[in-house]
Amino acid sequence: MPRRHRNAVTPTVSRRRFLQTAPLLAAAPALPALALARVTRPETARLLRQSARTAPRLRISGMELIVVRVTARTTWLFVRLSTNQGLTGLGEASLGRRAEFPELEPFFQLARDESPFRIEQYRQRGWAAASSGDRVQATAFSAIEQAQWDLVGKALGAPVSDLFGGQLRDALPVYANINRATSNRQPDGFAANARAAVSDGFAALKAAPFDGFPPLTQPAAEVAAATELGISCVAAMREAVGPDVAIKIDAHSNFDVSLSIDVARRLEPHDLSWYEEPVPPQQVTDTKTIHDAIEQAMAGGEFLFGMRGFAPLCQQRAVDIVMPDVKHCGGLTEARRIAVVADLHGVAVSPHNPSGPVATAASVQLCAAMPNFDILEFQWGEVDWRGDLIEPPERFENGTIAVPEAPGFGIELNDAVAAEHA
Numbered sequence: 001m002p003r004r005h006r007n008a009v010t011p012t013v014s015r016r017r018f019l020q021t022a023p024l025l026a027a028a029p030a031l032p033a034l035a036l037a038r039v040t041r042p043e044t045a046r047l048l049r050q051s052a053r054t055a056p057r058l059r060i061s062g063m064e065l066i067v068v069r070v071t072a073r074t075t076w077l078f079v080r081l082s083t084n085q086g087l088t089g090l091g092e093a094s095l096g097r098r099a100e101f102p103e104l105e106p107f108f109q110l111a112r113d114e115s116p117f118r119i120e121q122y123r124q125r126g127w128a129a130a131s132s133g134d135r136v137q138a139t140a141f142s143a144i145e146q147a148q149w150d151l152v153g154k155a156l157g158a159p160v161s162d163l164f165g166g167q168l169r170d171a172l173p174v175y176a177n178i179n180r181a182t183s184n185r186q187p188d189g190f191a192a193n194a195r196a197a198v199s200d201g202f203a204a205l206k207a208a209p210f211d212g213f214p215p216l217t218q219p220a221a222e223v224a225a226a227t228e229l230g231i232s233c234v235a236a237m238r239e240a241v242g243p244d245v246a247i248k249i250d251a252h253s254n255f256d257v258s259l260s261i262d263v264a265r266r267l268e269p270h271d272l273s274w275y276e277e278p279v280p281p282q283q284v285t286d287t288k289t290i291h292d293a294i295e296q297a298m299a300g301g302e303f304l305f306g307m308r309g310f311a312p313l314c315q316q317r318a319v320d321i322v323m324p325d326v327k328h329c330g331g332l333t334e335a336r337r338i339a340v341v342a343d344l345h346g347v348a349v350s351p352h353n354p355s356g357p358v359a360t361a362a363s364v365q366l367c368a369a370m371p372n373f374d375i376l377e378f379q380w381g382e383v384d385w386r387g388d389l390i391e392p393p394e395r396f397e398n399g400t401i402a403v404p405e406a407p408g409f410g411i412e413l414n415d416a417v418a419a420e421h422a
Contacts, residue, residue, distance in 0.1 A: 058115055058155055059084045060148075063108045066413065067099050068356065068389065068421050071382055073180055075099050076356035078413060081108075081116070081147040087154050089116065090413060091146030092327055092359035095139050103140040111144055116151035119333060130330060131306055138305045138328050145331030146362050153365075153408035160365035160409060164336060167368045171400040174378045175204035175248060177354050181381030182207065186229075187236035194237040194245075197380050202399040204246035204273060204375060209233035210263075213254035227259070231266055238270040246273035248299070253280045257289055264294040274299045274321060281313060288318035299323055302352035306330045307337040314345040321374055325352035326362050335366055343372040353377040357386060357394045360401075361409040368403040376401070389417045 062082040069075050075098060079091040093101055110125040111118075122145065130141035153160040161167045176197035182189050190207055197205050210230040214222045237247055249272055255263060260278035267275070274297040279286050281300040291298045299321035304310050306329065313319050322342050324335045339349045349372050351363045360378065367373045378396065387394040390411040395401075404410025 056115075057085065058087070058117075058151075059113055060111050060116055060151070061113070063104065063112075063144075065093075065101060065104065066415075066418050066422075068418050069099070070356075070386075070421070071180070073097065074379075074382060076358075077101055077143075078356065078358050078418075079104060079143045079147050080413065081111070081144070081151060083116065083151065087151055088412075089147040089149070089151030089154065090358050090361075090409060090411070091143035091148075091150070092356055092362070093139050093143035094327060094356055094359065095136065101136075101140060103136050104143065107140050107144045111148065116148045116155065119145060119148050119152070122148065123331075123333060131308075133305075135303060135305075135328060138330065142327050142329065142331040142334075145333065146326060146359075149332050149362070149365075150408040157407050159368075159403075159405055159407060160332070160362075161368040161403060164332075164366065164369035167403055168371065169368055169373075169403060171397075171402050172364060172367050172373070173204070173375045174202070174396060174399055174401050175206055175246065175375050176200070176202040176380035176399075177206045177377055178380050179206065179208045179211070179250070180354070180379060185209070185212070185233075187232045190233045191236040191240035193381060194247075195240045198241050198245055200380070201396065202378075202380070203244070204248065204399065205237075205241070205380075206248035206250060206276075206377070207233070207237065208250040208252050210249075210251050210254050213252075216256055216259070223259075227263060231263070234267055234270050234272075243271065247271070248273045248276060250276040251278040253277050255279060257286050260290045261293045264290070264296055268295055272296045276300055276323075277302070281319070284312045284316055284318050287313065288316050291318050291320075297321065299350060303328055306334055307341055310338045311341050314342045314347045317345060317347065319347065321348045321350045323350055323352040323377075325355075325359075326366065327355060327359050328352075332362060332366055336370070339370050339372060348372050348374040350374040351376055354379040357390045357411070358409070358413070360394065361390065361404075361411045364401060364403055365409055385417060385421070389414055 060081050061084050064080040066078040077093040079093055081089045107126050111122045126141045129137050149160050178193040178197050182193045194205055213226050255278045264275050277300040297320040300319045301310055301322045302325055310322050324338045326332055326335055329335055342349050353363050363376055367376055391414050
């Protein structure tokens, strides 16, 4: 729900003092807007004073990679930056089953011995490699950038959402992605996990029942059988959870245009919340053709990089929802830029987040201050110790996650739990 506005107060920072301190905050996209005629919020004055004391001396000094083995399909990789003043900042670089990430080191060197406030400097130094089209490079770059934001928030004693303009919401709606937890890929398997997620309080869920789809060059009978199975799985989920639960389907780019439209129309009786990436989102014209031919909302963009990668989908209104992932899209700064482009064209934002609790915490701070935010993804049902991997523990209530007001992302890694699963 929206937060109440605090009453304005008499300015406590002079214009001269503000102009002396504002460059330290230039990394935060929302804060330069405060450099108008007056500073009216007491927390702004506090941030400026804290920045003046801390930022000139604070330097990034080290990096640690924490590997957490989750399931046969999932490994979480967390990056922890350390500083000369003892502050640490977290980011997440999880990418499939990878348990090593040597590509992080060159990006760390771009930030080493620098103030964490110099996020834009880091972005400029690393952008060519990050935007090269290599997802591994993009993920490494994004992880370091996330951790810098966590450090900046901690240095200022402020949640990252305040650095992005301030919270618009105290809690965020979340949908349960049940796909990885569903080892039984038959209709009864999807139905069982859909019911379980709803019993956990989620009012929205997502699955990818067309995973394992045969290449379209295979015999028509094989493609038809896989199509029937996927549709039957969706029908089983709808029957299991009833009409009021939102069901989102990710097709993982398994179709062509004609099959995408055919499947979407056959799924209409099951009232999808959205239909995600039936073809690769880089195929903007094809995506737009599908979008304009079907009734369901369309979403996409989970592995696209940067504002330029998302702009064509938004400009052509080829989707209704874009899905930047803070681990892969260029980090939090770039995710905000993507959201602005989307907002300009009337497109909502639902961050892709089949991730560990660190990327989730970072995404929560991002979404809390995002005007065109829709809903956040949560990787449901993989392990029962997930919530205890961070402090305070990650918790969901009635399908929502609270927005922390603690500094940075509002969390620390529980090293003891992480060590148990290294």
